[in-house]
Amino acid sequence: MSESSTLAVPAGFPAEALTLLVAKGHLKGSLTPDDVIAVLEKVELTPELIDEVRTRLKTEGIIFDESGDAVTDDDLTDEQLTAPPPKPVVQAVPKPAPAAANDSAQKETPAAREERTAVGTADPVRMYLKEIGKVPLLTGPQEVSLAQRIEAGLIAAGKVAELEDHYGDPALIPEAQLAPLDECVADGMQAKRDLIEANLRLVVSIAKRYLGRGMLFLDLIQEGNLGLIRAVEKFDYTKGFKFSTYATWWIRQAITRAIADQARTIRIPVHMVETINKVLRVQRQMLQELGREPTVEELAVKVGLTPARVREIQRLALEPVSLETPVGEEDESHLGDFIEDQQAVAPAEAAARALLNEAVGEALEELTDRERKIVRLRFGLEDGQARTLEEVGKEFGVTRERIRQIESKTLAKLRHPIRSLRLRDYLDEE
Incomplete structure (x- = not known):
């Protein structure tokens, strides 16, 4: 019996899913965080589980590539985070030189002032990136310090709860005992906010990789922020790892869950979404190579699936379209206005019947x-x-x-x- 077959399944990890994941890793030679998160979509993540998964993949000889999650100040610039942007971004208007500030203010027309204001507020993504970009990234020791303050705040909160149980009424707790504990709790909450705000750009850098999956960029960021908050609550600084090493797992999981639940009117499992994306990607590549749409049989050979399976995937890839979808630039017409009701009487026939009834x-x-x-x-x-x-x-x-x-x-x-x-x-x- 091989050593790998004797390894226990990590607690909370679906046994069958782990088997498939390991098989996929052996086939590809390596796995990405997305491959693992697709299996862990519904699993409650813990630092221990993440460590066990890493250890299992390493023991199996599977390369686990997390290099794409490394984030620095250099690759978190405003321009890079908005590429590809969800909407065209208006170039910022350069500020006038201080010496000419008064002259510019006097010469600026109302129209120019309105345009300048519109440029500054038109794109919410750019505004958000500008705000979070003001907070510098943390060093390892700074993360540990914040985590220790968070831990101290939680301990203080527990002691406050014990005092409330003991005295029965918070108003009866002596101020000398309560004040330092409240101060510690407040400091812990502030440390939590600082750790979250310092990693908001990490969320953006991960969220932009999921563009084109059916959700708006800001919605992806919002879901990723929820995962970040969960990661802060689970972070164990005593293990000696950088916070972002663990945070990316919760961020990816939160975004992946949101895409599966919200991106499509008809929900499709995450693993099927990946398969659909793969087939569509290969289909686009073959269209460029052949100069025509590939047949189902050609596509099946390229992706290694049966023609029947490819047809099923193409059917699942179709997304419902609202009959209220605007058509044209004026938005006065809707898609439903151009779709024939096969059960309805044709307008000409209805008019003829009305005239006949009248006659x-x-x-x-x-x-x-x-x-x-x-x-x-x-x-x-x-x-x-x-x-x-x-x-x-x-x-x-x-x-x-x-x-x-x-x-x-x-x-x-x-x-x-x-x-x-x-x-x-x-x-x-x-």
Whole structure:
């Protein structure tokens, strides 16, 4: 028995998923954090679990490439974080030189001032990056110091809770005991905020890798920030690792979960999303190489799947489109306005029927009330249900033969050229 087969499955890690992950690692030779997070989408992450996964992959001889998660001040510039930007970014207007500031203010027109203001506030992504860029990245010792303050604050909060239980009323706790504890709790909360704010750019650098997955950039950042908060709460500084080494796991997991839950109207499992993206990517590559859309069979050979599987993936890749989607530049038309309802009557046919009903009504107006009623009942013009001679006879209290005679006389009257002329065109169309 090999050494790898005797290794225990990390606590909380799905056994079958781990087997597939290891097999995928052996096949590729290496794994990325995205490969692992796809398996850990619903698993509660802990530093211990992350360490065990790393150890297991290392023991199996699988390279676990986390180099893409390294973040420095150099690669967290405003321009790089917005590339590719979700929307075109307006270039910032350079500030005037201090010496000419007064002259510029005097010469600036209202239109120019409005344009300058619009440039500064038009792009929320750029505004956000500008704000978080003001906070410098932390060194290892600074992270440890903040983590220690957070830990001290949690301990102090626990002692405050014990004092509240002991005295029964927070107002009864002696100020000499409560004040230093409250101060420590507040310091811990501030340290938590500092650690979070110093790593917001890490979230942005990870979130931009998930652009094009069906969520807006700011939504990806928001979800990643929630993962960052969770990472701060779980961070164990005693292990000696840099905070970002662990934080990326929670950030990636939070974003991946959000994409799976929110990006599509019909939810698709994360592993299927990766497969769909792979097939679509290969399909685009083959389109460029062949100059045409590849057939299902050609695509299946390229991605190593059966044609039936490729067809199923292409079907899953289709996304619902709202009938309220605006069409055109004016946004006055919607997609639903251009989609034919196969069950509905065509406009031309509906108009013809309306005109026919009107013509028939005018012709019947020349009959007596009794004749008109009999014709309408016999031919279902009342409610669409044609009556028999006997049914009509019962309603009028006469025999069926008498109804037949009246009907025959009435139809002969309607067939007179003067009355039938207006209806003859409709008969010719039929």
